[in-house]
Amino acid sequence: MRRWTTVLAGVVLIAAGALYWSRSGQAAPSRAAEIPPAVATVREGALHGQVDQSGTLSYAARADGSDYPVVNQGAGVYTKLPAAGQVIACGQVLYYLGDDPVFLLCGSRPLYRDLARGDEGWDVAILNRNLRDLGYDADDGDDFTWRTADGLEDLLGDDALGLGDAVVLPGPVRIAAVTAQLGGRAVPGSPLGSAVTTRREVVVQLDAAQQAQVKTGDRARITLPDNRVTSGRVSRIGAVAVEGKDGATIPLYLTLDKPTDAGAWDAAPVRVQIATAAVEKALIVPVTALIGAGAGGFAVERLGPDGGRETVPVELGLFDDGAGMVQVRGGTLRAGDRVVVPSS
Helix, strand or coil, X not given: CHHHHHHHHHHHHHHHHHHHHHHCCCCCCCHHHHCCCCEEECEEEEEEEEXXXXXXXXXXXXXXXXXXXXXXXXXXXXXXXXXXXXXXXXXXXXXXXXXXXXXXXXXXXXXXXCECCCCECHHHHHHHHHHHHCXXXXXXXXXXXXXXXXXXXXXXXXXXXXXXXXXXXXXXXXEEEECCCCCCEECCCEEEEEEEECCEEEEEEEEHHHHHHCCXXXXXXXXXXXXXXXXXXXXXXXXXXXEECCEEEEEEEEEECCHHHHCCCCCEEXXXXXXXXXXXXXXXXXXXXXXXXHHHCEEEEEECCCCCEEEXXXXXXXXXXXXXXXXXXXXCCCCCCEEECCCC
């Protein structure tokens, strides 16, 4: 009975309070209204741009990020195949068809015909260059001469090159995967597997909104999985944006200054900090102060002396992801203004 009496008294008090506020013409105070917004002060000063992103360390592949296909053009039975992870240099045997070795030649375009004395063209130039690089005699040009035949005889034991005798890839290469089966029958045009280059590379999926902040040649600090830090630079920036769950991203590729720092990892997550640019005199606000505005723009909420809020459109300048700050321009925002940020 005593417990029910206490509950009833509480209900009466709540009802009385609601009646008071309704008769006085005022809304009952909410708890949220009593909590002042978290604010940050707009400051003016130097800002050093830095993009902080996660990335993936791997072996470099084609410009679109895909592996190079290894396509067989000979006929026979696979009697020896490369292993995934194996590195094959230019002029080395890639695999065997029966008792015949198939060699790796290094170049940017695949062969499309048999080559013999008297032929000329870009494919002959690829053959000549490979022979010279391997130390064999060969013509210096795109003609298949007697010198080319002599060099090929030293390499293959034959003075002509059949279409199925070699595979041309940008090499040396590292075998990424093998899809052919040992003892399986090879037919011209059948895939054997895929390969990547032996160069180490870091790929970052950059927020498309930050693309203008980064350029080729920008220096980068790369933190490896074991917390060692190495340096690199932006080597190229993708041209196609991809829509993801967190918005559009652009692939960004970085090369390592010291590739040996990458160790033995085939692939590994890394942290990348890219130094972009610097502004000596900038209006700076926390990135968390930004809110969306119309037509994909941005704004901040300025807090007035009386506690009122005013939306001020701004243009974004330099980002410092590491510090969580951004340069803003335009509008009536001034150093010393207070802007609303999410409360922690």
